[in-house]
Amino acid sequence: MTNILEVKDLEKNYGDFKAVKGISFEIKEGEIFSLLGPNGAGKTTTISMLSTLYEPTAGDATVAGHSITKAPMQVRNAIGVVPQDLALYEDLTAKENLIFWGQMYNLSGQSLKNRVDEVLEQIGLTDKAKNKVKTYSGGMKRRVNIGVGLLHKPKLLFMDEPTVGIDPQSRRAILDTVKDLNKQGMTVLYTTHYMEEAEELSDRVGIIDHGELIAIGTQKELTKQVGETETLVLHIGENEDPDALAKSIKGINGVLEANVINREIAVITPSAKDVLASVVTKANERGIKIHSIDIREPNLEAVFLHLTGRALRD
Amino acid sequence: MLKTFLIGLKDLKIAFRDRAAIVFMLLTPFLLTIGMGLVTGRFSSNDSSGALNIPIVIVNLDNDSLGDALVEVFNSEELADLVEPTISQDAEAARTLVDEDETTVAIIIPSGFTQSIFSENINQSENIQIEFYANPSRPTSAGIVKTILDGFMARVDEMRVGSITSVAQLIISGRISPEQANAVGEEMGARFENTSTDFNETLITLNTSTNETETNEVDMLAFLAPGMALMFLMYTVSYGGRSILAEKAGGTLPRLLVTPTNSMQILGGKVFGIFLTGAAQMLILIGATTLFFQLQWGDVIGVVLLVFAAVFGATGWGLFITALARTPAQVGSVGTAVMLIFGILGGSFFEVENLPVIAQMFSKITPNAWALDGFTSLAFGGNLASLTTPLLALLTMGIVLFLISALLFGRKNLVQK
Known part of the structure; x- marks a missing residue:
């Protein structure tokens, strides 16, 4: 498979602040590639550069063979963009929005009309196409927001955190839409800070933090980086001191790491069942009441924790 | 060019779907015209003439x-x-x-x-x-x-x-x-x-030489109606200017910039939208006062040319205010203030010649004053030749303000990547 996107040493600075620090990666045709990282990691800035909205400070990227710095108009013809925030005209109907945005993508006449009808069908809003967008629920607006990005059948679709702030049902519908689009042959670059979404959707994942791409690969390849470890997550009371307990747990034989994340203690160990008793004993010794304990298999969250010492939601 | 037109048309559609905007663009100037007509006695008798002396x-x-x-x-x-x-x-x-x-x-x-x-x-x-x-x-x-x-x-x-x-x-x-x-x-x-x-x-009776049956009577509404329409034209252009910043904040402007549409087409479309909305507002108000009050605005071609020139000059001001402001709210409040100040200076409430000399000088920077001069001249039988000065002044005003605004927009990085 050929690469539809090739990113080389892409960098973006705002004054002294380095938002993206020379990242490089490729996306193959037909892939769903997720950029996973916490808020402020540089995901949106990366997408903004790749979609030609921002000029990179350094580096370059090619989309379908066109440079984002030298041939931005060709790049724009090849890509669809679904921005993180809703970017629609709320006083226009869904159909009017789609027609207008279709015209901006050089569609016209019968082909525009047909494509608008197809997209309305695809996002499940044919019946409400003539209602103003401002009368829609948040989930419906999100669907129109996605529909706009699909109108001209782009080779590569950028989706920037499209499920932020919506109900579980709409989120499910959007994830299913992404999978359907991929089945139809569309390549998708998907950014998210939800580990579950990246795990469910992606062929490959890039983990980004503080503007750096710190890991890239399939989910299996990434979890291998943390080894055959498990994570014990201890939920303790609000009035307890998690830092002191984490410190004492670190001393237990077989514990690789113990970090405090939002008053929870994540204990990384090759075998959860071997250290569980010792962990509980340490808590009892300190008079700390444990409300519950989760044992988690290796996942992207653990990878992120392993690589950064922080949780994704930090 | 087509995309510029489509963006302008979209803005026109949105403006006329905004109920609050319609109230300010059409209803308020219309009602104020009626109100001031009542105050000045325009509707008090069959005689439609008002006293100027x-x-x-x-x-x-x-x-x-x-x-x-x-x-x-x-x-x-x-x-x-x-x-x-x-x-x-x-x-x-x-x-x-x-x-x-x-x-x-x-x-x-x-x-x-x-x-x-x-x-x-x-x-x-x-x-x-x-x-x-x-x-x-x-x-x-x-x-x-x-x-x-x-x-x-x-x-x-x-x-x-x-x-x-x-x-x-x-x-x-x-x-x-x-x-x-x-x-x-x-x-x-x-x-x-x-x-x-x-x-x-x-x-x-001031019959024109081409059609002696047409009579241009002295009508107070010939001052009031264009005065009010021009004052609220300033609201419309600041509303349009506000929409540029609102689109930037609302994400539709960045989204437009990642479509295969260049920055000049987008900015041109936004300006065209302001112009279209302003022209539509003026022509609707002119049509309404003609229909409901039988107000004679004068030579039709002259009126249309003057409307376009006035809207062009006013659009320049709308862009200038937008270029200076940082947020849509700032454009809104500055635009309202400018609307009132220009209304007073431009003769919407009092005749410009009754204002202090310094105010009369400042009135020349308002599209209101020049356009009102033109409309008055037309209402009293003036022809295209009598519009030369107002038209030139309004076009010059528009061009100068467009150039300054373009420079300021460039500095603000509004549509640049």
């Missing part, structure tokens, strides 16, 4: 038929509410009254004026002209008086040219010899003198 001085040194006819025109009952003429025999004293702002205009009819028109040798008549000495600080009133005078002179010229043509045709056809020309011309002149009373009657 423009003070003028007429110095009739001619003391012959045409000079007397002109004096009669300005003293006629039909113009009683419009002008307040005083007769004088001292030209210098009349000019002094104008200089001292005691009167608006001095009309000095020179000695021998009638004779120069009906000279013995009609081909070589002396060039004796009526002096129109106006107060520059009262352009609207002076413009009205000038329009009446121009109407009178147009009729005089019409008759004079008619007689020259008739004599020439008589010579060519061999009915008279060239030697008889002067005698025939003299006879025609005498006949015109005898019919001067007839054209006085025509002139009093």
